[in-house]
Amino acid sequence: MMELVATREIGENEEVCIDYGSGWDSAWKKYESQWTTTPEDKRYVSATQLNQDIPILNTRTEIESDQAISKELSNVYTACFMKLFDKLKGNATDAASQFDWKYYPTLLEDADNAYRCDVVERMDDGAYTVVLKRSDDVHILVRGVPRDAIRFADKPYTSDLFRRGFRYEIGIPDHLVPPSWRDIPQPTEPMIGSLPPVLSIFAPFSLVVGFSSLVTLAGLISSFILHQVLRKISCRFSCRKGAERTNKSTLPSTSPSVAEDSCKSQPFLRHR
Numbered sequence: 373m374m375e376l377v378a379t380r381e382i383g384e385n386e387e388v389c390i391d392y393g394s395g396w397d398s399a400w401k402k403y404e405s406q407w408t409t410t411p412e413d414k415r416y417v418s419a420t421q422l423n424q425d426i427p428i429l430n431t432r433t434e435i436e437s438d439q440a441i442s443k444e445l446s447n448v449y450t451a452c453f454m455k456l457f458d459k460l461k462g463n464a465t466d467a468a469s470q471f472d473w474k475y476y477p478t479l480l481e482d483a484d485n486a487y488r489c490d491v492v493e494r495m496d497d498g499a500y501t502v503v504l505k506r507s508d509d510v511h512i513l514v515r516g517v518p519r520d521a522i523r524f525a526d527k528p529y530t531s532d533l534f535r536r537g538f539r540y541e542i543g544i545p546d547h548l549v550p551p552s553w554r555d556i557p558q559p560t561e562p563m564i565g566s567l568p569p570v571l572s573i574f575a576p577f578s579l580v581v582g583f584s585s586l587v588t589l590a591g592l593i594s595s596f597i598l599h600q601v602l603r604k605i606s607c608r609f610s611c612r613k614g615a616e617r618t619n620k621s622t623l624p625s626t627s628p629s630v631a632e633d634s635c636k637s638q639p640f641l642r643h644r
Contacts, residue, residue: 393543419524447530452489470513
């Protein structure tokens with residue numbers, strides 16, 4: 373949802389227009405130039421149009437026995453506006469519940485009052501008897517339903533909205549969007565001065581591998597350095613312990629400095 377605020381007075385008969393962008397305009401022109409009418413398009417009639425063109429409804433038997441009518445109404449169904457009491461809303465136990473239709477204020481304006489139905493009888497006074505199928509075993513028979521309470525409705529995904537419709541995102545000019553809502557502008561030059569000293573030496577590579585790759589590389593280097601430091605500490609500790617054991621058994625008078633010298637003389641890579 374987008375709220376538009378007028379920055380000046382809107383005159384009488386003046387329209388508010390929004391430029392959808394050149395991409396939308398080009399896509400629409402291409403769609404329009406490639407549009408072709410199919411036989412199915414010619415046969416299609418919307419539920420709204422049928423409600424205007426058919427003042428007298430056919431019964432279910434008449435529709436099933438006439439292929440032309442059945443084909444014309446293949447993309448719609450009939451919905452009846454009525455008030456159903458709680459005992460009839462899916463909880464009915466009678467095999468064939470019956471009641472007379474009754475008008476209520478705002479009945480025809482509320483879509484929640486519309487139920488799928490079939491016309492089974494056309495009465496002399498112009499009203500209809502309809503049946504609501506609540507389940508395989510439970511049917512509700514309603515008598516005296518007027519024509520304006522029975523309407524055609526499009527079956528799911530059969531209206532012209534879903535018939536090879538035009539789809540393209542609507543663009544909004546930049547000047548209509550606050551700067552804080554726009555995408556963060558990307559720097560045109562590498563921001564070497566803003567990087568930590570350790571990462572600054574890798575700044576030229578960021579143009580190729582990207583900043584995320586640079587951070588990953590720095591993390592690997594840091595891990596390698598930390599690993600080597602820990603290995604060296606472990607080596608020092610092991611050498612010193614070994615030297616102390618040797619001094620105690622063969623050189624009782626050896627000082628700690630001698631033990632450290634013996635540790636320094638050990639090859640670094642030998643201690644894993």
